[in-house]
Each structure stands twice: as C-alpha cells, then as structure tokens.
Amino acid sequence: MTLSKQRARWLLVALPVVALGAAFAYVAGALAPDRLTPTTYVRQLEANAGVHPGYRRNHAKGLCVDGYFDSSGAAAALSSAAVFAPGRTPVVGRFSIPGGNPLASDGKALVRSLALQFTADDGQQWRMAMISSPVFVVSRPEAFIELLRAQAPTAASGKPDPARVSAFFAQHPETAAFRAWAGSHTPSDSFANTQYNSLNSFFxxxxxxxxxxxxxxxxxxxxxxxxxxxxxxxxxxxxIAARLAQGPLRWQLVLQLARPGDPVDDATHAWPASNPHIGAGTLVLTGGAPRAEGACRDINFDPLIVPQGVVPSADPLLAARSAVYARSFDKRIGEQAQAEGQQ
Structure with missing residues (x-):
C-alpha cells in the first residue's frame, strides 16, 4: 500500500474512530491547561458530525441486543464479582458504529463497537463499551480533543483537511500502533464475527x-x-438482525492478565500475546431491537460502573469517558423527553 493510500485510509478510519470514546474530559470537569470540559468535547463532536437530537453524540447508529452470560467459573479465583461465579447473568447490550450521524454508512466503519450491561442477582451492574481495534488511537484526553479539532470539516469542502490530520499524527507518535492496525486490517462482514476489546485496563x-x-x-x-x-x-x-432472528450468537470472554512491567494506564500499548489468558465464560445474545424500542436506549454505558471485585485503573481515558458519556446522556435524554412531550 502506498504512503498516500495509507494516509487516506488513516483519515477514513480516524474520522469515525475519534468519536469512539464519546469524547474525553476528567470527571472533575476541567483539564489543564485549556480548561476543557465535557461540554467542550460534546460540542466538538456536534460540530464534526452535526446535531441529531435524541441520539448519542457518538455511536449514534446502533441496535439494542439482549441475552445472558454463562460464567465458566475459571475467573472466580481472581475476582469476587458475582458475574464470574458459575451461573448465568442477564445482559443488555448495543452494537454500533462510531460517529454522530445515525444515517452513516456501515461500509465506512472499519471499527465496530459492542457495549454491554451485566446485572447480577444482587442488583450490582457492570457496564462496558468495547471496540474492535486492539489499541486506542491516543493515550490522553488532551490529545483526543486535538484530534477532533484536526478532523473538523472545512468550510470549503465540508470534509476534514488531510494535511491537518497528517500533521496531528506526525506530532503524536503514540498513534503509530493504531495507524498500523488501521492500515492493514481487513474488516469482517458482520458484527457477529468481530472481536471486541476493552483496551483500557481494570483490576x-x-x-x-x-x-x-x-x-x-x-x-x-x-x-x-x-x-x-x-x-x-x-x-x-x-x-445482525437477520442472524439473531435465526438463533443465538456467541462470544467467549477472554481475560488477558498483566505481567510486571505491562502498561496499565496507556490504551495505545497492547500487552504481549504471550501473557496468560483465561476463558471466563460465554456471552450469548438472543435478540435485538431498534434503538427507539430496545432496552439499551436509555442506558449510559459508563465504563466506571463496575461491581464489587472490579476496580478501574488510573488510565485517564476512563475518567474522561465517564464524564463525557454523562454529558452526552443528559443532552439526548432531555431531547427525547421534549420530543415525546410534544407528541
């Protein structure tokens, strides 16, 4: 693949991918030195993709799913979380593609997403939002807003300026692993045969x-x-709707264990494939429903909502995602309520 073609693909991929985290800011609401807030990120997402009332500011195009998780019990020695004990846990989830446009073309989405909510018998929940890339594009919230701004459409073309995007990548060498994956990855023909990765670390x-x-x-x-x-x-x-209508779909939950020296606070670095892995159980999805009708519609898949026995790492992207997910959630829920009140 020529350098020019690689750059074009990076641009195509990064455009939706930069919205993966629904933008980032710290929970406290400000990031030195620019005093960036969750609203700053949400507004930039809206500037890049347009405003679509009632929809998520990122991953606007999605499908609700439901099913259950059958634990193998193999991870019960590592965590007191009920989800790892032998047995079954109900699950509500959502497939989506990145970006704020609910009419976006699936063919332009190299990256896919799966968000899940596990609800144990004692009421404790575990929410997670995963993507199909093995690493994230940047390691810190400050870099993420720079990327969003670099990819803002120009007034002349209505599209991002490739030179600005290339300049951003040149200034951020931590994006190299993601760019290498984006330049060589062959996407599958279905959500059903796609692998979804946490990227961020937890304890x-x-x-x-x-x-x-x-x-x-x-x-x-x-x-x-x-x-x-x-x-x-x-x-x-x-x-995915057709497949679910024909029968359940399954994924194995595989935990990768860190070894001493592995970076736990940087999602741009993958851990060695030789690290220990544990098959913790099987996710079984049994049904789907459109966004407006499904149980996932009003769920904020905040990655900091975890059960006892699971603790977030200090990765700054986690706190950032939580803060901006909340801001995006508040906006769309308010818009939905207003629209329903006018009917």
Missing amino acids: LINDHGRRQAVRWSFVPQTPFAPGAADAGDDFLFDD
Missing part, C-alpha cells in the same frame, strides 16, 4: 484482596468472513 480483586490487572476481549464463535466493498449502507445492522 480484579478477589476475596483475599489480591489485585490482578486485566484487559479482556469478547472473541466470536462465528467464523470470520471478509466484508464486501459494495455491501451497502446498512449491511452490518441488517445482517
């Missing part, structure tokens, strides 16, 4: 107080098949 804590840093992936049991270039604007969502 599992067992009954004895022992802490183990982990990341995780949901590995599909549906065989991989490459996507077609002319598959259509809605092929991912049409496909």
Whole structure:
C-alpha cells in the first residue's frame, strides 16, 4: 500500500474512530491547561458530525441486543464479582458504529463497537463499551480533543483537511500502533464475527484482596468472513438482525492478565500475546431491537460502573469517558423527553 493510500485510509478510519470514546474530559470537569470540559468535547463532536437530537453524540447508529452470560467459573479465583461465579447473568447490550450521524454508512466503519450491561442477582451492574481495534488511537484526553479539532470539516469542502490530520499524527507518535492496525486490517462482514476489546485496563480483586490487572476481549464463535466493498449502507445492522432472528450468537470472554512491567494506564500499548489468558465464560445474545424500542436506549454505558471485585485503573481515558458519556446522556435524554412531550 502506498504512503498516500495509507494516509487516506488513516483519515477514513480516524474520522469515525475519534468519536469512539464519546469524547474525553476528567470527571472533575476541567483539564489543564485549556480548561476543557465535557461540554467542550460534546460540542466538538456536534460540530464534526452535526446535531441529531435524541441520539448519542457518538455511536449514534446502533441496535439494542439482549441475552445472558454463562460464567465458566475459571475467573472466580481472581475476582469476587458475582458475574464470574458459575451461573448465568442477564445482559443488555448495543452494537454500533462510531460517529454522530445515525444515517452513516456501515461500509465506512472499519471499527465496530459492542457495549454491554451485566446485572447480577444482587442488583450490582457492570457496564462496558468495547471496540474492535486492539489499541486506542491516543493515550490522553488532551490529545483526543486535538484530534477532533484536526478532523473538523472545512468550510470549503465540508470534509476534514488531510494535511491537518497528517500533521496531528506526525506530532503524536503514540498513534503509530493504531495507524498500523488501521492500515492493514481487513474488516469482517458482520458484527457477529468481530472481536471486541476493552483496551483500557481494570483490576480484579478477589476475596483475599489480591489485585490482578486485566484487559479482556469478547472473541466470536462465528467464523470470520471478509466484508464486501459494495455491501451497502446498512449491511452490518441488517445482517445482525437477520442472524439473531435465526438463533443465538456467541462470544467467549477472554481475560488477558498483566505481567510486571505491562502498561496499565496507556490504551495505545497492547500487552504481549504471550501473557496468560483465561476463558471466563460465554456471552450469548438472543435478540435485538431498534434503538427507539430496545432496552439499551436509555442506558449510559459508563465504563466506571463496575461491581464489587472490579476496580478501574488510573488510565485517564476512563475518567474522561465517564464524564463525557454523562454529558452526552443528559443532552439526548432531555431531547427525547421534549420530543415525546410534544407528541
């Protein structure tokens, strides 16, 4: 692949991917030195993708799903969380593609997303939002707003200026791993055969107080098949709805354990593949529903909502995601309420 083609693909990929975290800011609401707030990020997302009332400011195009998680019990020694004990936990989730446009074309989405909410018998919840890339594009919230601004559409073309995007990447060498993946990755033909990764690190804590840093992936049991270039604007969502209508879909939850020296606060660095892995159980999705009708519609998939036995790492992207998810949630819920009140 030529350098010019690589840059074009980075631009195509980064445009939706930069919205992956629904923008970032610290929970406290400000980031030195620019005093960036959650509203700053949400407004920039709206400037880049347009305002679509009642929709998420990122991952606007999505499908609600439901099912359950069958724990293998293999991770119960690492965490006191009920989800890891042998048994079944109900799950509500959402497939989506990045970006704030609910009419976006699936064919332009190299990255896919799966968000999940586990609800244990004692009422404790675990919410997570994962993507299909093995690393994130930047390591800190400050860099994320720079990328959003670099990708703002120009008045002349209505599209981002490739030179500005390339300049951003040149100034941020931590993006190299993501760019390498984006330049070589072949997307599959379905949400069902896509792997979804946590990227951020968490600590599992067992009954004895022992802490183990982990990341995780949901590995599909549906065989991989490459996507077609002319598959259509809605092929991912049409496909997953059709598959769910035919029967359950499954993914194995695989925990990757950190070893000493592995970076737990930087999502741009993957851990070595040789690290220990544990098959913690199977996610089974059994049904789907459109955004307006599904149980996921009013869920904020805040990654800091975790059960006892799971603790977030100090990765600054986690606190940032939480703060801006909340701001985006407040806006769309208010818009939904206003629209419903006018009916």
